[in-house]
Amino acid sequence: MNLILIGFMGTGKTVTGKALAKRLGWRFVDVDALIEREARTPIRRIFAERGEAQFRRLETQAIRRAVRGRRQVIAAGGGAFVHPANRRLLQQAGVVICLTSRPEVILRRVTRTIAARPMLAGARSPLARIKQLLAQRRPFYATADLIVDASRLTADGAARAILTRLHPSLLADLTA
Ligand code: S3P
Numbered sequence: 001m002n003l004i005l006i007g008f009m010g011t012g013k014t015v016t017g018k019a020l021a022k023r024l025g026w027r028f029v030d031v032d033a034l035i036e037r038e039a040r041t042p043i044r045r046i047f048a049e050r051g052e053a054q055f056r057r058l059e060t061q062a063i064r065r066a067v068r069g070r071r072q073v074i075a076a077g078g079g080a081f082v083h084p085a086n087r088r089l090l091q092q093a094g095v096v097i098c099l100t101s102r103p104e105v106i107l108r109r110v111t112r113t114i115a116a117r118p119m120l121a122g123a124r125s126p127l128a129r130i131k132q133l134l135a136q137r138r139p140f141y142a143t144a145d146l147i148v149d150a151s152r153l154t155a156d157g158a159a160r161a162i163l164t165r166l167h168p169s170l171l172a173d174l175t176a
Contacts, residue, residue, distance in 0.1 A: 001173065002072045002094030003162075006144060008134055009078040009117060010109035011099035015155035016162070017075040023159055024174060027072045031080060034062040047118035055118075060085055067093035078133075079119065081140045095170065097162055098144035101151045103130045 003020060005013040014030055021028035032043060035058050039046055046055045059080055066074050067089050074093070080086045081096075090096055101109070107127050114120055123129035141147070146165055150158045163171065 001070060002067070002074055003174075004090045004094050004096045005073065005075045005099060006081045006090070006096060007078065007099035007141060007150075008101070008106055008130070008137065009119070010106040011078075011101045012109070012150050012153075012155055012158060013075040013078075013099055016099060016150065016158040017073045019155045019159035020162060021073040023163065024071075024073070027069065029066050029069065029072050029074045031059065031062050031066055031074065031076045034066060035059055035077075038062065042116070044116045044118055044121075052118070056083060059083075060089075063089050079137070081144075082137055087140065087143070095146065095166065096144045097146045097148060098141045099148055099150045099158065100141070101149070103127060103134060105151045106130050106134075 005017045007013055017030070018028050035046070036042055038061070039058060043055065046058065056079070059077060060083065063076065063080065063086050066072070074090070076086070076090060081090065104127070107130055110117060110120060114126060119133065120126050120129055146162065148158060148161050148165065153161060166174070
């Protein structure tokens with residue numbers, strides 16, 4: 001059993017995932033970091049040199065590796081859940097939690113690192129691009145087992161919100 005964090009860039013998947021893993025005494029696994037480690041290349045360069053389609057193939061491979069483990073909090077990249085194979089792998093591996101935030105909050109959180117975010121870098125209006133991608137992805141995000149609005153939460157606040165909202169029987173399993 002694993003807890004899987006999905007959701008758009010800038011919703012705090014990594015920081016919340018780390019806080020959640022710490023509370024549970026579990027391992028934290030970041031799919032983007034796995035991709036970079038395996039390719040020995042930053043994501044920004046994978047996109048620039050090999051294109052998005054190749055990045056998505058590497059992402060699926062990294063997810064396949066990540067879901068072999070148990071008692072892990074796994075954070076997947078913002079686009080991962082759009083692809084049916086990834087969705088299936090992640091749903092089978094544990095409880096899927098989607099973090100959401102308002103587009104304006106997302107923009108504020110990603111502005112400093114926008115150059116390293118190929119899905120947003122180069123957009124004439126990053127806010128319009130965020131809204132467009134969110135509209136495309138919302139139907140997939142909506143299939144998560146649990147959806148938590150993290151707009152006003154700190155990482156630890158979001159971790160606590162997730163743990164309180166998980167079904168009690170599940171929570172007993174996690175902490176056993
Ligand atoms: C992407 C999100 C990024 C990373 C890649 C593509 C996306 O992950 O996987 O840049 O398509 O939204 P984070 O959501 O962890 O920033």
